[in-house]
Amino acid sequence: MILLRADDVGRPAFARLLRQRIVAPHGPGAARPRDVPDSPGLRALAAAPRVPAHVVLTGTAALWVHGWVDDAPVGWHAVGLRGLYRPPGTEVALHSGVTARLGVRVGGGLLLAPPARACLDALRWEPPADALAAVCGAIAEGRIVPADLRDALVPDSPTGSGYARLASLVEAVATTTPATAASPR
DSSP states (O other): OOOEEHHHHOHHHHHHHHHTTSEEEOSTTEEEETTSOOOHHHHHHHHGGGSOTTSEEEHHHHHHHHTSSSSOOSSOEEEEOTTOOOOTTOSSEEEESGGGGTOEEOGGGOEEOOHHHHHHHHHHHSOHHHHHHHHHHHHHTTSOOHHHHHHHHTTSOTTSTTHHHHHHHHHHHHHHSOOOSSOOO
């Protein structure tokens, strides 16, 4: 078994396996055997059951799946088209917006936001300290450049709710982090 879920063995047994370091935590409610290496594909498989199939995982959770941050965040965000069904018991915060049209299907059937868009959505909806740490870390590591963030902001309506705040955060990030020569697409 490449991925173990708490429901597979029961919550008490799952907690004991984690506590005894028999398995390594791999996102909320999931673990992997210690000899199975971490990878974006395995992260996508771990994330897929938490995210409704008709929405796009975004924000720091998407950056975790991409392999850009080490630990899965506590709060997950997903974006769908306005007016879509919101299943009861959904474990992610659901929003509507541009990101709903930008998702790419990855392992486990998960729709995942591109990294630049995930950074924008993290800045939009997540706690500022965590979002800024993830975005500035991605820029500092050369995974993304400020121009990519500006380009990802283009489809958003300048008169939309929160646009001015988001645009100012993008500019603040762009001016306070060292720019790299080119984007590593």
